[in-house]
Amino acid sequence: YQYLSSVTVSPKYNFGNVVVNGASFAAVNTDIKWETTSMFDLGIDVGFFDNALNITADYFNNVTRDILIGLPVPGMFGGGSPVQNAGKVRNRGWEVNLNYRFKTGQVEHFISGNVSDAANEVVDTRGVEWINGADVNTIIKEGYPINSYYAYRVNGIFQNDEEVAQGPWLDGITPKPGDLRYVDKNNDGLVKESDDRFILGDNFPHYTYGFSYGFTWKGFDFSMFWQGVGRRNVWLRGESVEAFHNNNEGPVFDFHLDRWTPNNPDASYPRLTVGAESTNNAAKSNFWIQDGSYLRLKNAQIGYTFPKEWLKKVYVKNLRIYLSGQNLFTLSHIKGGWDPETTDGGGRIYPVSRVISMGLNIKFMMKYILGGILLNSVVACVPLDTEPYDRETDLSFWNKEGSALYALNACYPTLYSAEEVLYADAMTDNAYTKVQTGFNQSIGNGSYSTAYPYVESVWDSRYAGIRACNELINNINKVPGLSDELRNRYCAEAMVIRAFHYFELYSRFGDVPYFTNVITIEESQQLPRTSKAEVVTNILAELDQVIDNNYLPASYSSTEDKGRITKWAAMALKARILLFEGRWEELKAVTSTIMTQGGFSLFPNYAGLFEVANENNEEVILDLQYLSPDREQQIQYQFLPPTLKGYAQLAPLNELVQSYIT
Numbered sequence: 248y249q250y251l252s253s254v255t256v257s258p259k260y261n262f263g264n265v266v267v268n269g270a271s272f273a274a275v276n277t278d279i280k281w282e283t284t285s286m287f288d289l290g291i292d293v294g295f296f297d298n299a300l301n302i303t304a305d306y307f308n309n310v311t312r313d314i315l316i317g318l319p320v321p322g323m324f325g326g327g328s329p330v331q332n333a334g335k336v337r338n339r340g341w342e343v344n345l346n347y348r349f350k351t352g353q354v355e356h357f358i359s360g361n362v363s364d365a366a367n368e369v370v371d372t373r374g375v376e377w378i379n380g381a382d383v384n385t386i387i388k389e390g391y392p393i394n395s396y397y398a399y400r401v402n403g404i405f406q407n408d409e410e411v412a413q414g415p416w417l418d419g420i421t422p423k424p425g426d427l428r429y430v431d432k433n434n435d436g437l438v439k440e441s442d443d444r445f446i447l448g449d450n451f452p453h454y455t456y457g458f459s460y461g462f463t464w465k466g467f468d469f470s471m472f473w474q475g476v477g478r479r480n481v482w483l484r485g486e487s488v489e490a491f492h493n494n495n496e497g498p499v500f501d502f503h504l505d506r507w508t509p510n511n512p513d514a515s516y517p518r519l520t521v522g523a524e525s526t527n528n529a530a531k532s533n534f535w536i537q538d539g540s541y542l543r544l545k546n547a548q549i550g551y552t553f554p555k556e557w558l559k560k561v562y563v564k565n566l567r568i569y570l571s572g573q574n575l576f577t578l579s580h581i582k583g584g585w586d587p588e589t590t591d592g593g594g595r596i597y598p599v600s601r602v603i604s605m606g607l608n609i610k611f612m613m614k615y616i617l618g619g620i621l622l623n624s625v626v627a628c629v630p631l632d633t634e635p636y637d638r639e640t641d642l643s644f645w646n647k648e649g650s651a652l653y654a655l656n657a658c659y660p661t662l663y664s665a666e667e668v669l670y671a672d673a674m675t676d677n678a679y680t681k682v683q684t685g686f687n688q689s690i691g692n693g694s695y696s697t698a699y700p701y702v703e704s705v706w707d708s709r710y711a712g713i714r715a716c717n718e719l720i721n722n723i724n725k726v727p728g729l730s731d732e733l734r735n736r737y738c739a740e741a742m743v744i745r746a747f748h749y750f751e752l753y754s755r756f757g758d759v760p761y762f763t764n765v766i767t768i769e770e771s772q773q774l775p776r777t778s779k780a781e782v783v784t785n786i787l788a789e790l791d792q793v794i795d796n797n798y799l800p801a802s803y804s805s806t807e808d809k810g811r812i813t814k815w816a817a818m819a820l821k822a823r824i825l826l827f828e829g830r831w832e833e834l835k836a837v838t839s840t841i842m843t844q845g846g847f848s849l850f851p852n853y854a855g856l857f858e859v860a861n862e863n864n865e866e867v868i869l870d871l872q873y874l875s876p877d878r879e880q881q882i883q884y885q886f887l888p889p890t891l892k893g894y895a896q897l898a899p900l901n902e903l904v905q906s907y908i909t
Contacts, residue, residue, distance in 0.1 A: 249315070249330050250279050276329035282313040300347045308339040310370070318375055333373045336393065340365030354464045362456040367392040367449075382484045383591045384531055386446060396447040396482055399438060399532040400430040406512055417527055425507040425518025426527045427534055447533045450591055453478040466554065471547040479539035481581065482591045488583060489529060494522045500583045538580040541587035546573045564610040573602040645725035654719040655737045658744045659811075661712030705755065709748045716745035717765045739798035740812040743820060746786040750824055753782045761785060783828060790821045801846075809863045815845045816869040841868070 290305040314334030342363035349356050369389050377387040378397060385394035405411045405424050415431035416422055418439040432443040454477025461470030486492045490503040507514040517528045528534075550569030558566055579587040586599045644650050719741045723734055745763075752759045761777035793799060799814040818841050825834040841847070850856055850866040 250275065250277055276331055278332075279315060279330060280313060280332055282311055282315065282332065282334075284309060284311040296349075299349060301345070303344045304342070306339075306341045308337070310337050311335065316372060316375070318373055333371070334369075335371035337368045337370050338365060354462050356460070356462045358458075358460050360456070360458045362454060364453050364455070365451070366453075367451060369393055382531075383482045384444075385449075388446065391446055392449040392451055395449045396480065396533075396536060397444050398447055398536070399443060399530060400432075400445045400447065401532050401534045402428045402430045404428060404507055404512075404514070404517055417530055420527050420530075422527045423518070423524075424509070427517050427530075427532065429530070429532060445533075447536055448480045450480050450482065450539070452476040452539075466552045467550070468552070469547075469549045472545045473542060474545050475542035475578075476540050476587070479587075480536050481539035481587070481589060482536045483581075483583075483585065483589075484531075484535055484591075487585060488535060489525070490516075490519050491521045491525070492529075502582045537582060539587050541577060541579040541581075543574065543578075543587075544576040546571065547575060548572075562611055565608070566610075567608040568606070569608070570603075570605050572604070574599050575601060575603075645722045646727065648726070648728045651719065651723050651726045651729055651734070651737050654715070654722070655740055658712065658715045658719065658741050661708065661715055662744060662747065706752070709752050712748045713745055713762075714765065716741040716748070717763060720745075720763070721765055735796070735798045736800075739793040739796075739817070742789045742793055743799075743812045743817045746790055746824075747820055749782055749786050750820070750827070753779050754827055758782075783824065787821065787824060790817055790824075793817050794821070810869075812869065815841055815847075818845075819868045 287308045288305065289307075290303065292301070292303045294301045312335050313332035314336060315330040315332060316334040317328040318331050318333055319328055340363065342361065344359070344361040346359045347357070369387055369391060372387065372389055374389070379385050379387070379394065384397045386397035387393055388395065399417075405422055405426050405428050407424050410428070411422055411424060411426075415429065415436055415438050417429060418437045422428070429438045430443070430445070431438050432445065435442075437443075455475075456477065457472065457474045459470065459472040461468065463469075486498060488500075490499050490506070503516055503519065505511070505514050506516040507518045520528060548569055548571035550567055552565070552567040555565070558564070577587070581587050581589075586596070588599075589596055720738050723729070723738060726734075729737075749759070749761065757779050758776040759779075759782060760774040761782050762774065766774070794814060794817050797814065799812060799817060801814050803809060803811055803813070818837055822834055822837045822841065825831075825837060845868070846865075847868065848865045850861070850864050855861045856864065856866060
């Protein structure tokens with residue numbers, strides 16, 4: 248709690264034979280406030296040749312002010328450095344995407360490509376600098392990207408004793424011929440960490456690009472995807488690049504063969520050393536910073552789908568064979584064969600694997616096969632099991648009463664993920680998170696990349712939820728003994744959940760594949776992205792259908808149904824979408840109906856909103872049911888303000904608030 252003066256009591260002193268507790272007081276700044284971010288985004292979308300060719304371009308410039316940083320205070324203060332609203336950071340960049348579909352004769356082609364770049368700059372830290380890291384040193388300094396490399400600059404190799412005598416030397420180290428020579432920045436004869444290090448770039452990827460091409464022709468299909476980075480630095484250390492690192496524990500690579508000797512003065516690597524002899528060459532310098540740009544054939548696939556008339560006689564509906572490969576080819580400047588996408592450090596990561604696979608996709612005409620099986624079983628008078636004893640199958644599940652409710656219940660757990668709830672809006676233009684470390688920080692300042700596993704998991708988890716909803720909606724008519732009222736209600740609940748998932752997807756990723764049927768793996772590989780505008784139209788139409796037809800009750804009287812989707816929850820989701828789209832007049836009409844007719848009121852104790860004992864209280868429109876007290880504590884920590892023992896990691900942008908007010 249950085250705005251409160253905290254007291255820590257712990258054993259501090261000895262009086263005689265007794266250890267007594269003492270209290271230490273943390274430095275505090277009671278005037279800290281939220282940081283603010285101003286965002287500018289300019290985009291253009293154009294289509295040519297009846298939208299066969301589509302081009303999109305975007306430029307953004309985001310400035311975050313009042314970032315909390317610890318500024319130094321005079322020693323007479325007698326305490327640590329309390330945080331202050333003093334930092335300012337800018338992130339700006341651009342992106343261009345192109346998609347083109349065309350036909351030459353009987354060949355259908357599709358081409359897509361994208362290139363983007365982003366730059367990060369520390370604008371203001373009140374002149375304060377921070378040097379971080381152990382094996383890899385970085386610096387935070389005004390005018391440079393966050394965590395820029397900070398190290399010595401190499402100036403060739405000492406060739407003989409005369410050059411060694413002339414120096415300069417690293418402070419406290421006597422070099423020998425064959426050792427690296429470093430730049431003496433202030434020309435005082437010694438190279439020291441305090442005044443001779445340089446800012447040597449950063450490891451942010453620049454000019455990130457991708458290209459895909461594919462075609463189909465008479466049953467044949469081919470696709471490939473290339474990706475790469477035009478400019479990036481990687482600082483490799485230790486056993487990943489240093490010969491005999493840690494006194495002969497490290498490996499030796501082929502590039503070490505071109506090491507310095509008196510007969511090889513133009514070598515690319517200094518003399519080979521072991522133990523203390525390596526101190527000079529192992530110093531942190533740009534010698535170990537490598538060019539991380541690369542081009543990689545990420546995947547390629549070729550396949551053939553057999554003509555349907557060939558397959559009818561063997562009761563096969565569809566048959567396709569294919570050969571595919573992943574990480575087939577890479578152009579890179581990284582020494583030692585390391586993955587160019589690796590992080591800084593000693594290379595202690597699992598290598599990227601090249602995978603080549605062959606496959607067969609086959610669909611049978613089940614009605615003919617089952618007919619033949621039944622006929623044979625009758626003729627032979629031998630009973631035949633059509634499903635295993637130990638599990639339910641798709642053939643039998645939907646034929647049972649109660650299966651619709653089971654399927655509906657499976658849709659609800661897909662709504663919740665603590666991290667997704669926390670960062671949902673922070674990944675859009677509506678909110679930010681102030682978490683200051685690692686991936687959380689990149690989410691907060693808008694510099695996150697789709698390469699992060701979390702971003703990929705968002706995509707996967709949302710579509711898993713959509714599939715669960717589609718399963719119910721597309722199969723509910725098979726369920727016997729279900730009244731029209733329940734059938735409509737169950738479908739409506741699933742439609743609202745599905746609309747929520749699509750909102751989460753398009754609000755983060757823009758254009759996304761939209762479908763309402765249960766698709767196969769093959770179909771999922773070929774689905775194009777639906778425009779954001781069409782996705783919005785579709786989900787709002789479904790919500791209107793649910794609301795206007797009164798498929799959902801306003802509330803549930805049964806305890807077993809508490810927490811299910813209600814009519815008001817459907818309207819609240821519609822309002823959330825209208826808010827995101829800035830459709831203010833429609834939004835006011837929907838929210839007015841909820842507030843005047845919904846029967847909701849403010850809960851008297853805000854902190855109590857997130858307690859298990861107060862689930863489904865009068866302020867909650869849709870309450871995700873707690874699974875355990877741990878879940879309660881987690882939500883309190885993430886969403887309550889510090890005054891209520893929380894951290895309040897997420898907040899709306901001022902721009903959103905002002906737009907709503909006006």
